[in-house]
Amino acid sequence: LLSQLDKNIIRKLQDELPLIPEPYKAIAEDLGITEGVLLERVKELQKEGILRRLGAILHHRKAGYDANAMVVWVVPDEKILNAGEIMSSFTQVSHCYQRVASPGWPYNMFIMVHAKTKQECEEIVCKIADATQVYEYEFLYSTDEKKKSSMKYFMED
Amino acid sequence: MDKLDMELLNFLQNSFPVESRPFITLGNQLGITEEEVIGRIGVLKENGYIRRIGGIFNSAKLGYFSTLCAMKVPENRMMEVVEVINRYNSVTHNYVRNHTINLWFTLIVSSEEKMKAILEDIKFKTKIDEILNLRAVKVFKVKTVFNMVEV
DSSP states (O other): OOOHHHHHHHHHHTSOOOOSSOHHHHHHHHHTSOHHHHHHHHHHHHHTTSEEEEEEEEOTTTTTOOEEEEEEEOOOGGGHHHHHHHHHHSTTEEEEEEEOOBTTBOOOEEEEEEESSHHHHHHHHHHHHHHHTOOOEEEEEEEEEEEEOOOOTTOOO | OOHHHHHHHHHHHHOOOOSSOHHHHHHHHHTSOHHHHHHHHHHHHHTTSEEEEEEEEOGGGGTOEEEEEEEOOOGGGHHHHHHHHHTOTTEEEEEEESSSSOEEEEEEESOHHHHHHHHHHHHHHHTOOOOEEEEEEEEEEEOOOOOOOOO
C-alpha cells in the first residue's frame, strides 16, 4: 500500500517538473522533506514499476508522426496470445490491448499505429495482418482530438 | 529545431536523471551547459514539442483501472456531448473518429462503482443511452516514448 508521502510525491510528479537547475529540491521543499529523501523515494517508485517513466511527454504530431490510427481486429480466442505478441513487436505500434467484445462490436484487439503518413500506417497494418493471419480489421483515424491529458491520480472527480 | 534539439528530446524522454542537478547530466551527454539545456527545453515547450515533463504512472499499480468507451453521437450534438464528457478528470483522452461509432474516450477510475456512476451520469446528461464499455482483458504493450524522426 502507498504511504501518504508517496501519494504526495505522485501528486507532484504528475504535474510539471519545474524547469530550474534543482527541480527536485523545489519539490522536496514543497513537501517538507529533504531532497535526498525525495530522490530515494522516486528511485524506489521507479524500481517498483509504479512510476513507469519520468521525463518528457511529446506532442507526437509535432515529433513527425502525422498519421495516428487505431486499428481494431477480430482475433479468434485461440490466436489471441500469438497475435498480441506479434502486433506488439512492431515498433510503430505504441499500444496493444485485448478488450472485451460487445454486442454490435465484435472487435477484441486494439492497437495504435503511428507513422508519418496514412499510407505508411496502412502498409504496416498489411504486414501485421500477414504476420498474424488475421484479416478482419478496421481503421479508425482520429479526425479531431477533443482531450488529451495525463491522468491526475488521487484527485477524484 | 536542430539536431541537438532532437537528441535532447530523445534523452529527455528516455532517461531523465533522478539526481540533484539533472540538467547538468543531460548537458554533459550533449556537450552543452546546464543553462543551455534549460533554455532549449523552454523553447521546445513554447513551440509545442513538449507537452509535459513529469511522471507517467502505472495505473494498475496505483489501484486504478482504465477502460475505453465509445458512443454514437449525432454530428449536430458533438460539441455539447464532448463538453459533458471532458468535464470529468477521469476522462484522459477523447477523440472523434471516422466511424459510425464516432466518439472514443478513455476513463481511468479507482473502482467499478465509480466507473458505473460516471457512465450513468454521462448517459443521463447526454440522453444517449448506449455507451460501449470496452474493458481491457490483457495489456500486451504500452509505449509512450517516440523517437524523434527527421521531418
